[in-house]
Amino acid sequence: MNINSNRWNIIRYTIYTPIYDLFGRILKHSRRKAIEMLNIQVGDKVLIVGAGTGLDFEMIHNKCEITATDLTPSMVAVMKRRSKKLNRNINCMQMDAQQLSFADESFDCVILNLILAIVPEPVNCFKEAERVLKTGGHMLIFDKLLQKHKKPSLIRKILNPITNLLFSRINLSFTTVYKHSSMKIKADKPTFWNLFRIIVLKK
Numbered sequence: 001m002n003i004n005s006n007r008w009n010i011i012r013y014t015i016y017t018p019i020y021d022l023f024g025r026i027l028k029h030s031r032r033k034a035i036e037m038l039n040i041q042v043g044d045k046v047l048i049v050g051a052g053t054g055l056d057f058e059m060i061h062n063k064c065e066i067t068a069t070d071l072t073p074s075m076v077a078v079m080k081r082r083s084k085k086l087n088r089n090i091n092c093m094q095m096d097a098q099q100l101s102f103a104d105e106s107f108d109c110v111i112l113n114l115i116l117a118i119v120p121e122p123v124n125c126f127k128e129a130e131r132v133l134k135t136g137g138h139m140l141i142f143d144k145l146l147q148k149h150k151k152p153s154l155i156r157k158i159l160n161p162i163t164n165l166l167f168s169r170i171n172l173s174f175t176t177v178y179k180h181s182s183m184k185i186k187a188d189k190p191t192f193w194n195l196f197r198i199i200v201l202k203k
Contacts, residue, residue, distance in 0.1 A: 003164055010073075013052075014072055020053050028055075031055065034113065034140055035056060038111070040061065040109055044109055047069070047106070047111065049100070067107070070095070071095070100128045106132045109139070110129045111139075112140065112143070114143055127181075140199070141174070144170050181201075185199060185200070186200045
């Protein structure tokens, strides 16, 4: 089994779906801080790529139009239930983050929370998110990325094969993902004991 494949992601995240929220909420404070930095405006069209069970929904005000995607059917089913429970009209769709079926410049904001380190091709995921983002729009990335100008520590190098098998990479460099982009970095801050980064970009 190729651990960096959509097939393996569907298998492992189908298994994790029933317990995903228990672990996801550990990062609740950092997620909320990240979304606040995005400064979503009334009427904005917002895309959440790799939305999982929809834990970000409750952190986004209800005066914007939200579309949420995920590759794993069981995750999409949970996010649909969460949308209904929150009494929100959120468009929840099964979709590959590396091949988004939206037109160019469709969204005012794109959120990539905890997805770049999971997908088989993070560069493709990032390019697709940039493609569907409107000129002048903002992208949010919250993920377990290496800190700026840092190389993976010995412990990250040792643990990465294990974490990559179980849930995601822990030694992804944002520089390798961003280097071909024309977007401007508006904010880049460490969070959660410097294990994660919050990055806001403007197209």
